[in-house]
Amino acid sequence: MNVKHYDAIVLGAGAAGLTAGIYLARANLKTLIINEGSIGGQMVLTHAVANYPGVLEASGRDISLIMKKQAKEFGCDIESNVEITKLDLNSNKKMIEIDDDEVFTSDVVILATGGKPRKLGAKNEDKFKGFGISYCATCDGDFYTDKDVIVVGGGNSALEEAVSLTKWVRSITIVHQFDNFQATDHAIEQAKKNDKISFILESEITEYLGEQQVEGVKIQNQKTGEFSELKTDGVFVYVGYIPNTDNFKDIIDLSERQEILTDANMQTNIKGVFSAGDVRIKKIRQITTAVSDGTIAALNAIEYLQN
Amino acid sequence: MLGTNLEHIKSVEEFNEVIESNENVMICCGRMGPMCLPVYDVMENLEEKYENVKFYDMEFDAPHAHVLRNHESASGFMGLPFTFYFKNGKAVKATTSIQNKKQIKTIIEEHLV
Ligand SMILES: Cc1cc2nc3c(=O)[nH]c(=O)nc-3n(C[C@H](O)[C@H](O)[C@H](O)COP(=O)(O)OP(=O)(O)OC[C@H]3O[C@@H](n4cnc5c(N)ncnc54)[C@H](O)[C@@H]3O)c2cc1C
Numbered sequence: 020m021n022v023k024h025y026d027a028i029v030l031g032a033g034a035a036g037l038t039a040g041i042y043l044a045r046a047n048l049k050t051l052i053i054n055e056g057s058i059g060g061q062m063v064l065t066h067a068v069a070n071y072p073g074v075l076e077a078s079g080r081d082i083s084l085i086m087k088k089q090a091k092e093f094g095c096d097i098e099s100n101v102e103i104t105k106l107d108l109n110s111n112k113k114m115i116e117i118d119d120d121e122v123f124t125s126d127v128v129i130l131a132t133g134g135k136p137r138k139l140g141a142k143n144e145d146k147f148k149g150f151g152i153s154y155c156a157t158c159d160g161d162f163y164t165d166k167d168v169i170v171v172g173g174g175n176s177a178l179e180e181a182v183s184l185t186k187w188v189r190s191i192t193i194v195h196q197f198d199n200f201q202a203t204d205h206a207i208e209q210a211k212k213n214d215k216i217s218f219i220l221e222s223e224i225t226e227y228l229g230e231q232q233v234e235g236v237k238i239q240n241q242k243t244g245e246f247s248e249l250k251t252d253g254v255f256v257y258v259g260y261i262p263n264t265d266n267f268k269d270i271i272d273l274s275e276r277q278e279i280l281t282d283a284n285m286q287t288n289i290k291g292v293f294s295a296g297d298v299r300i301k302k303i304r305q306i307t308t309a310v311s312d313g314t315i316a317a318l319n320a321i322e323y324l325q326n
Numbered sequence: 327m328l329g330t331n332l333e334h335i336k337s338v339e340e341f342n343e344v345i346e347s348n349e350n351v352m353i354c355c356g357r358m359g360p361m362c363l364p365v366y367d368v369m370e371n372l373e374e375k376y377e378n379v380k381f382y383d384m385e386f387d388a389p390h391a392h393v394l395r396n397h398e399s400a401s402g403f404m405g406l407p408f409t410f411y412f413k414n415g416k417a418v419k420a421t422t423s424i425q426n427k428k429q430i431k432t433i434i435e436e437h438l439v
Contacts, residue, residue: 057367100427149405152405
């Protein structure tokens with residue numbers, strides 16, 4: 020098998036990984052970014068980013084494309100839409116195999132694999148994806164014009180997306196597992212004052228019902244344990260994000276929530292392995308904080324390589 | 327028109343021509359949203375790997391897109407993008423909502439090449 024050596028390999032081409040790539044390549048290190056999904060990561064999910072300083076307002080995709088261009092122009096190689104099939108981070112020389120057919124080695128690795136939407140885990144979730152289950156109100160909202168839908172979740176995304184869905188749908192029921200919301204006062208107020216929105220709290224969806232399409236859901240009350248059924252035309256799921264740490268959960272020290280533990284220099288428990296962005300343990304997950312982590316991880320990786 | 331690097335199908339005539347004159351065709355009909363962009367990205371990536379498959383996109387809201395929006399293989403679809411796989415002019419598979427590279431490769435290998 021063909022083996023190619025780099026000074027540094029970054030896993031993940033979201034805001035954190037691309038930033039790390041820019042800094043590493045600009046320091047003349049031979050750098051490769053390996054990305055499992057599309058370049059830009061979660062940034063691509065945002066239609067309009069208005070809080071990234073220096074950019075008045077742009078789509079997350081446009082910001083991603085500029086970051087990618089910057090990384091490439093400094094000489095960074097990028098492999099995207101690939102699958103990591105083997106990984107050895109413990110040795111001095113790190114090894115990563117992709118798609119079962121290409122092997123890369125490096126002296127340092129930066130883990131910037133971000134997060135992915137948490138699935139609800141209710142029965143029939145995969146079967147009905149696109150047939151009544153959606154994860155994107157702006158994408159699919161118009162298919163539900165004048166219909167009755169459920170939004171699952173109690174964070175800012177769930178409440179804001181519910182309000183945005185009201186321009187198409189007839190009614191929305193927000194189903195949330197707790198009796199309070201994990202959202203800003205403003206988001207809660209906007210949802211509560213909207214006539215089309217009602218709430219079922221302390222309840223979880225356990226099953227999607229229907230033949231070809233979602234026709235209803237089974238809901239369990241968390242307090243009483245009782246089950247009930249609710250008819251619906253569709254369900255929009257916003258139950259948060261989980262860190263992408265499956266590939267290295269046995270090697271890298273993780274928090275209880277499966278986030279990578281690092282020190283302030285983004286150093287993990289393994290020498291030569293750093294981490295940056297949403298995958299890392301932290302409270303605030305934004306593009307700005309991902310970019311900041313990516314910078315710190317890359318500059319410390321450069322220092323590590325020099326010593 | 328969609329801002330991708332794929333070839334765009336811009337009329338019903340072009341659609342008919344594309345599926346009839348090519349043995350294997352994959353068309354993604356969508357918008358520039360978060361569920362569609364990753365699919366275009368995968369298609370751009372696969373163009374090199376599968377030289378005997380033609381990859382196209384079509385703008386979901388364009389008038390001519392009714393050929394795919396209302397295609398019989400897309401009945402019940404309620405998630406963007408709608409993605410179609412044609413062999414010798416016939417739709418052999420269609421999917422609704424986002425798909426990853428592995429899922430798309432599996433369909434291409436099973437139905438097209
Ligand atoms: C809907 C939504 C709206 C948001 N809006 C804003 C906003 O307006 N402003 C703001 O500042 N922030 C916003 N955020 C948060 C912000 O997008 C994230 O904090 C930031 O993009 C995280 O960047 P990241 O690089 O750490 O991770 P990610 O963006 O998650 O990127 C990680 C990348 O790694 C890839 N990957 C995963 N596993 C592996 C693996 N094993 N190997 C290799 N690659 C892998 C993924 O495919 C992905 O491309 C929003 C988030 C969401 C979900």
